[in-house]
Amino acid sequence: MKTKQLKHLMKATALAVLMSTSIPTFAQSNNEIVAVVDNSVILASDVMQAMAQMQQQFAAQKREVPPQPYFAQMALEQLIDRQAQLEQVKRYNVPLDEKTLNEATLAIAKQNGFKDLESFQKSIDSKQKGSYANLRANIAADLSLERVRQQQVNSRIKISDQDVANFLKTPQGQAALGTQAHVLHMRISGQNAQAVAEQVKAALQNSNDVNEIAKRFSQNGSDVQGADMGFRALSDIPAELSARIAPLASGQVSELIPSTDGIHVMKLLERKSTEKKVIVPQYQTRHILIKTSEVVSPDMAKQMIDNLYSRLKNGEDFATLAATFSNDPGSARDGGRLGWVNLGMMVPEFESQMKAAQVGQISQPFESQFGWHILQVTDTRQHDMTEEYQQRVARQILAERQFNTELDNWLREVRNNAYVEIKDPRLDSKKNPS
Template sequence: MLIKIIDNLRSGSLILSLFLLFGVINQAQSAGVQDVNSIVAIVDDDIVARSELDNEVHKIITQLRQKGTRLPPQEVIEKQVLERLILKKLQLAAAERAGINISEDILAQAINNIARKNNLNLSEFRRVLESGGISFKEFRQGIREQIVTQRLKDQEVRRRIRVTDQEVNAFIARQSTSVGRRTGYHLLHILIATPEGSSSEDLDASRTKAERVITELRRGDDFHAMALAESDGRQALEGGDLGWRPTNQLPTIFVDRVAAMERGEISDPIHTPSGYHIVKLADYKGGDKQIITQTKAQHILINTNEITSDNDARTRLEQLELRIERGDSFSDLARSHSDDKSSAIKGGDLGWVTQGDLLPYFEEQMKKLAPGELSEPFRTEFGWHIVQVLERREHDSTQDVQKAEAKEAISKRKTAEQSELYLRKLRDEAYVDIRLNPS
């Protein structure tokens, strides 16, 4: 049951790396990991203790052994895990400086959503976690940190991304030619990083290292083990595995290369500002025409804040719901009362949406409604909502839908690329004193 839950968590949009945070089964206690308080790194005003590093290393090794991955030397794993811990602390500190914090209500909502996805109530979910050796307190803290770091990236990166019509048109044209009939790719990835401001000698050294890694991979060395030992990418501890991705969600730097590659092929070095990338095409799949279900809906949002409590927001929506049921116009009430200004000006109209466009819990509530039906008030991280479904349709992709999907795909690619650069800049500008000695 625990393994199934973790698989579900890995596929969720909210939790990006819980598998790495907690492991398949946390055996740290039974292994007798020592609580050694020596400092292995100073990170600005924070530290990484040896006990913290040992705990995370033990989880990673447990995972890798269960997956049958050949382990690199202990010091290599420690170095990779330490870098991940350093980056996490830098992000949490940046979020604190930016005033980003997560309320207990939002945290509880997120955990309830995870339990619900696994068809468990909160008590059952907690028992399953603890039966696998995962402390519920540690789990809650991990969820909180995931939400905080995601909001930091949204604030520092996502909201600054702009996509032009020219980029959308070029994307659609490229899709119809270079990617052929391939609709999804399973990629493995290694990054040989080049820090910001690298000299020409540093760049040459990084390229030489990338070429050496490629030679060894093409000679037959294991990609997962090589990624663990050599990659500076954020998926290094997963053996560089990026998983399956739809064609329109491939990073821009990869899309043209992998379209011409065959299964098992290793790319030449791909240079970007973050370094030299090496990609292996593990697999790809073609696709038949897919018909998508779209929903046309309208909603009203009441934000909660220092003035408007949860109870106040829910009560206001219950009153609006009653007025709608008595015949008042939903659109007029949305214009007057909704805190979602982008949709309020359109009478709460969300337009035609497909799965994945909105928050998962919002979509879950909307999916329960028949056309014309009005929801009860429900809460998301943005506040309290009521939603009314107007229509549903089975829709073959039109040009408008293609453009919307293209714009979203480009935005995701740019966000991923700029997030990588933002994190690298955060690391480069920080004071980090690594005091790691072989354990």
């Protein structure tokens, strides 16, 4: 489920809690167990609450509420699916911090006209005691479900470098990057269209004069039309034609393209991208890190880094000290070198020092969440990352395409693998179809 869908579900959950709705349902105790899902149970009261929520959604969408028996079955099926997924949350022990839960709850409070959590809690608890706690529990479950879905579905998405390269050659890939193509277009119809089209293709390989080519071959019952389409976004060209243009090199002519209105031939004159170059500053950086531990107290770590700073200022070799004393094993074995670093790769404290440093200058000791650092920027450059940016965009698009399919597959597997026992036969769609 995507973030937008999650927000919609959370808002609907809030409405279900905030609005008191009386729904007639099957005559039984609210505490009666109507279904068992793995190690959890679903009560009649849960079904009634789900029906209340669904009724609000139907009303918002101006849809008619289904007949009562079928409506109750729908609600139970949604609860079973949800509970099966919540069992996965238990299995993977997904953590949820209080700050995230408060932010999500406050967002719902503001959607309903409240400025803070305190007034929100008082309002909904005044209608029914415990409603606020129930709402927070539902929001926490929604957030945890979203994290499990993201983790499990993303682990299934596999995109190779070849997938990215292939996508960037397609019209969709070119369109995503803002690519435009200057194209000549010929259409051949009438008598002997196939033979004439072959001749037009040969002529187009040696000439860009579409009007002359059209006039030369429009005879003996053949109709040849030509046009210089100028620069056009590939997304603005019919898919069956843009698919043939995307792989062409400049000056290359396409194969013959049969269609209902004749045979088409395309020639790519030039390709350009409306995307600007992605130029980013990079810093060639090395550092020394001293961490605190069970045997190294914060004061000891500070003393050690200060001592190393003094030794560096006295002319000792940075690489040697990093290799000997740095607690960052990945860089220590290479004299503290981190290679070329982009902005956004490091924690804020490190990045701030890195940006402020002059080339060759050794920074004063500074602290981050990882410990005490000394860094040195040995070089800077403006690096063209357009290709990397394009590949990242392609991966995002391909991942988005795969996500919904893999999400559906995962949801199906979770439900199929769950133990489900419906206690009330009136709510079992298999035994009692409505």
